[in-house]
Amino acid sequence: MERRNFLRGAVFGTSAAVFGGTLMQGAAYAAPAQNGVSPYGGLLAADTNGIMLPSGFTSRVIARSSQTVPGTSYTWHGAPDGGACFADGTGWIYVSNSEISSTGGAGAVKFNSSGSITGAYRILSNTNRNCAGGATPWNTWLSCEEVSRGYVYETDPWGVKAAVRRDAMGRFKHEAAAADPVRKVIYLTEDESDGCFYRFIPTTWGDLSSGTLQVLVAGTAASGSFTWTNVPDPDGSPTYTRDQVSGAKIFNGGEGCHYAGDTVWFTTKGDGRVWQLNLLNSTYELAYDDSLVTNGTAPLTGVDNVTGSSSGDLFVAEDGGNMEICIITPDDIVAPFLRITGQSSSEICGPAFSPDGKRLYFSSQRGTSGSSSGGITYEVTGPFRTTA
Template sequence: MDRRALLRLAAAGVGTAVLCGTSWQSAVATTAQPGQGPYGPLRAPDSNGVALPAGFSSRVVARSREIVPGTGLSWHDAPDGGACFPAGNGWIYVSNSETMLNGGASALRFDAAGTIISASRILRRTNANCAGGATPWGTWLSCEEYAFGQVHETWPDGSRPAVARPAMGRFTHEAAACDPDRQVVYLTEDRRDGCFYRFRPTRWGDLSDGTLEVLRAPADAVSGPVTWAPVPDPDGFPRATRRQVDGARAFNGGEGCYYAAGRCLFTTKGDNRIWAYDAVGERIALLHDPEAVPRGGMAMAGVDNITGSAQGDLFVAEDRPGPALNLITPGGTFSRFLQLPGHQESEITGPAFSPDGRRLYVSSQRGTQGRSRAGVTFEITGPFRG
């Protein structure tokens, strides 16, 4: 999502008042509402079992424990967070592996026509690599989701070995999003009482040193001003980072995190909310609150990974009651864009657009078998707006 897209979001109306700096106080009453999406209803599942709107199609690009076609790489178990990076005339899609002991991340390289030309492992022998985030300098931050998890900086093209970044804190990491304007990295924490953090590198572009801060706000605040305070001991031992600062605001199960043009959006699966942090005004508000959806209307449940398109649409993974990908328009309407019938014991993970915005990558973490070894990674093509 670029700056023009976010300006469209801010000006689009009540559904996106949460993104407009002058309308944050009324955000709870104006959160996104269910409605008709820009692409129409979903069709019956295609030959790959993916239900999409008319004009869209899917292909399988990788399956867990199977050799990626045309390469020598066996795709990892439990594919999770992902992102795309320009690479020559093509691009690279990076995907995490949310498994213990043998986690990490792998990369698929595509040529200009979308053909896979190589695949490689870019991070090995780490634990529960869940989500993460791309940096402006072209690296992938792979986040470990366990009590003393770290952020690992990786190079999608494999040009350098991955490096752990302990200064970014040791906690149950979920996702990361870079804010080049304030030169910070936002971080979510997947705990029932998890916090929302930001990391201030001593030098932008170098994550080896800096200050970890935690967001402070009243315990029940859903909108209004916030402050930030340094975390005294980012190592998180013997006292967890989320318990070191008085007044740190707890969020119920932090998940996906996405930044664009002064706003950081993040999801909390425990209460099915999508939050918006206004980095300019240092305020929070809600973009989606199930309690604000009229009775009988479709509210999102199990919100997870989040990404955006060049048009300004947001794509939000939903894990319950079955894996789906929802679309929130700049006008504040949300609807189903993709559904995976038969994958009820799985999750939608890793949504990311190719650099030209024409292809969307997404995974079913545990496939139709509900097992980490049955993960499937898809490519979606069609008439995406913008």
């Protein structure tokens, strides 16, 4: 069994999600994933929605920015960004952030068991550039502000409970969050060229009102061991959180984050990397680096949001590149899964699987217009594999 196959085998099983120190003596590090043949095969010609997909897959448009969601009276938000799915009885809910300055927030679309839209509504309003975030095991959505000294807001996907600002999770240029129910922590990325990687330890698991913010400490190497150190002043004033701890490892533009099976992966857009933290032995390594592809042109560039499937595959969205969602398999193959055509001035955001793993949701943030008011949110349905 491949090492990553073992690590990715156990997917975060909740209804809220799909289910440089020096090199350590004696530790084994695998080479980053390489260009190869997708388990789904090559991409076919673009469909009527302009999406190139493998055989057996189909797409549909769920919502368009500035237009009412079909079958509802809710106007879909501009610049749709990070997202997640939540089980809702026999159906599910897809939540989506809005990366609009000052009025960003988040919205949601509700589906029944057959996938038909049954409702859409706002779950967070009047916040600033809500970029990515993450689902919690207790079925809330953490919506993160991608601004200097931004906040994390905990929201209700059903839109019943008021959103709550979680100050204890730190003030910095937040990007994504990923919950680890084993260690009972939340991992957090920071979208700065000299950003850090954090974890938040709630005083009580399931309650994010208080706790301890820590930063990952390691050397400058691309692999090695790491430790965690408390951030003395999580509110980041007057000193930014990333500048408070000597030895905190610098990451170039933290983006998406995903936890499964005692492993957390996160992307750094500034250097085209996917990082892997092996939590059982406190080591880190590169799962992918677009500059280290040795067998042809790197298929994945502009790494951004990331999610995972029950097969252990990672699905990484591109901001830039050629507008693809690429797959990284447990046996370290990277290949395109889909490509959006005719939208070169946009980026792909918010990939998330329905609770049954049969549908993948995502957005093109600026659509064909290249404007935040032209965002398009999609669903792709097909024979997603359940085992690697």
